[in-house]
Amino acid sequence: MGSKILECVPNFSEGKDRGVIESIVEPFRRTEGVKMLDYSADKDHNRLVVTLIGEPEGLKSSLLEAMEVAVREIDLNRHRGEHPRMGAVDVIPFIPVRNVSIEEAKYLAEQVASEAAVRFDLPVYMYEESATSPERQNLANIRKGQFEGFFEKINLPEWKPDYGPWEVHRTAGVTAIGARMPLVAFNVNLATENLDIAKAIAGRVRNSGGGLRYCKAIGVDLKERHMVQVSMNMTDYTRTSLYQSFEMIKMEAKRYGVKVAGSELVGILPMQALTDVAAYYLGLEDFSEGQILENRLLWGD
Amino acid sequence: MGSKILECVPNFSEGKDRGVIESIVEPFRRTEGVKMLDYSADKDHNRLVVTLIGEPEGLKSSLLEAMEVAVREIDLNRHRGEHPRMGAVDVIPFIPVRNVSIEEAKYLAEQVASEAAVRFDLPVYMYEESATSPERQNLANIRKGQFEGFFEKINLPEWKPDYGPWEVHRTAGVTAIGARMPLVAFNVNLATENLDIAKAIAGRVRNSGGGLRYCKAIGVDLKERHMVQVSMNMTDYTRTSLYQSFEMIKMEAKRYGVKVAGSELVGILPMQALTDVAAYYLGLEDFSEGQILENRLLWGD
Numbered sequence: 001m002g003s004k005i006l007e008c009v010p011n012f013s014e015g016k017d018r019g020v021i022e023s024i025v026e027p028f029r030r031t032e033g034v035k036m037l038d039y040s041a042d043k044d045h046n047r048l049v050v051t052l053i054g055e056p057e058g059l060k061s062s063l064l065e066a067m068e069v070a071v072r073e074i075d076l077n078r079h080r081g082e083h084p085r086m087g088a089v090d091v092i093p094f095i096p097v098r099n100v101s102i103e104e105a106k107y108l109a110e111q112v113a114s115e116a117a118v119r120f121d122l123p124v125y126m127y128e129e130s131a132t133s134p135e136r137q138n139l140a141n142i143r144k145g146q147f148e149g150f151f152e153k154i155n156l157p158e159w160k161p162d163y164g165p166w167e168v169h170r171t172a173g174v175t176a177i178g179a180r181m182p183l184v185a186f187n188v189n190l191a192t193e194n195l196d197i198a199k200a201i202a203g204r205v206r207n208s209g210g211g212l213r214y215c216k217a218i219g220v221d222l223k224e225r226h227m228v229q230v231s232m233n234m235t236d237y238t239r240t241s242l243y244q245s246f247e248m249i250k251m252e253a254k255r256y257g258v259k260v261a262g263s264e265l266v267g268i269l270p271m272q273a274l275t276d277v278a279a280y281y282l283g284l285e286d287f288s289e290g291q292i293l294e295n296r297l298l299w300g301d
Numbered sequence: 302m303g304s305k306i307l308e309c310v311p312n313f314s315e316g317k318d319r320g321v322i323e324s325i326v327e328p329f330r331r332t333e334g335v336k337m338l339d340y341s342a343d344k345d346h347n348r349l350v351v352t353l354i355g356e357p358e359g360l361k362s363s364l365l366e367a368m369e370v371a372v373r374e375i376d377l378n379r380h381r382g383e384h385p386r387m388g389a390v391d392v393i394p395f396i397p398v399r400n401v402s403i404e405e406a407k408y409l410a411e412q413v414a415s416e417a418a419v420r421f422d423l424p425v426y427m428y429e430e431s432a433t434s435p436e437r438q439n440l441a442n443i444r445k446g447q448f449e450g451f452f453e454k455i456n457l458p459e460w461k462p463d464y465g466p467w468e469v470h471r472t473a474g475v476t477a478i479g480a481r482m483p484l485v486a487f488n489v490n491l492a493t494e495n496l497d498i499a500k501a502i503a504g505r506v507r508n509s510g511g512g513l514r515y516c517k518a519i520g521v522d523l524k525e526r527h528m529v530q531v532s533m534n535m536t537d538y539t540r541t542s543l544y545q546s547f548e549m550i551k552m553e554a555k556r557y558g559v560k561v562a563g564s565e566l567v568g569i570l571p572m573q574a575l576t577d578v579a580a581y582y583l584g585l586e587d588f589s590e591g592q593i594l595e596n597r598l599l600w601g602d
Contacts, residue, residue: 007594035598037597037598053598097594182594189586242579242583243582243583246582246583260584261584262584262585262586263583263584263585263586264585264586264587264588265585265588265592267592268592268593268594268597269592269593269594270593270594270595271572271576271593271594271595271596274575274576274579274580274593275572275575275576275579277578277579277582277583278543278575278576278578278579278582279575281544281547281578281579281582282543282544282547282564282578283561283562283563283564284563284564284565284566285490285563285564285565286565287565287566291566291568291569291570292569292570292571292572292575293308293398293483293569293570293571293572294571294572294595294596294599295595296338296569297336297338297354297599298595298598298599
């Protein structure tokens, strides 16, 4: 099997003070089982975004240490920046990368949330897959009103925190923690200029239209290319594979006598989203991700 | 683009003395740009096999240091083991992994060979893709007669070394160095028990039969599964892709009214051998290997 690996992208509300920034990331540097891929502090946003990869235990312990520094050093009453924020530790998403189910990622999010709430006297909202109500799935919805607005917002019964005191931390505000699957942005181009066809196919292929469970889709006009596109977000590529949406679009396009002209992947995606596609089209039997050289280099399996 | 990365699997003729073994691998542990994935010393074979991944410069400098130790510490006159051998440093293959062409791997092999020959007074034979004659492509052919036999063999004009003195090193023998592509073992199963069909298709799809340039193929009987198989070695997956051989086999199978039942990959393969397949079947435009999360983790691009 190999190690359980998650990605975690904690956001802290400090983008200027190098001393504070370095103290926050220091636990990520030294904790075993955690690799800090990147950290970038933006002065205009006044925000620090850290990209971590690691095993559950190391992530948990280093995050709690970093949160302790952030809660101690950051005072949101004095925080100004372009980016909306509600907490010294604004948000912590956990994203399964390898040998981790969304359920395991949710469990880790709950552990970090419950421990942080007690240790730092911090109200915590669970969001995305960890949300306890539909209004809490979307981070923007939770963060609406920001730090300043939360002193009133928190008193509404529907905004009672999931963990910690029912009261805003005077300097560190509130924090959102949750698990989500990595999104794969996958677009399929159609050799027609008729946007209605792209919209109709998008409606057929997406979950909300009776299509594939982990697929969101819209029709988009590619005016310069004289084509239209079915633009998709694959919300769980381990359960709805890219080849399924691709083949379903081809199938629907036939009704209109339209050809699929090509496709594109936007941004970063996990290798497995593509190796699954290759395994399907080649009809591979007994294939294991451990046979891929890069996996051996990374995870030693 | 990202770093140039090769795999290198040097074989040394010492499988017993822990002190010597540790001194040989010590440069691989400490050299920047080199990662030792594995080293295994076998007492029966009396042989040390090291698996390295790294950038050209680091591989070159650490290999020369390790060779210096092996040439100094190993005396083949006293070496007994199951595995055939001809040198203290028996063989060093260089295998492109990422952003490296076979030509660049050959160049690195030449650099290491020429420098080692001068520094250690060592005869070196270039083999595989680096071979200077057809008889030198196959390592077994070079090694025939082993250390003991080489004192005569080296005098034959056709066995003049490519680098170094025309004379066996009294204790360290001779060394083979060369570049080769990683092999991908790819088998396609046919839903028939007729072995003649698998053999005929193998003959069509392989290079030697007029088929694909970097494909070797034979027909194999899978008696227990009541099927036959086209068993292939893809000798350069960057130039002949797996989907090409797969589609060509499907195409040929049609002539016999036979269906492709599935396929299998045997052993380790580089990710790109599969992402190329996915990119073909999805008709991906502008896809870059740098979009894959695992590549960012490994190579930082």
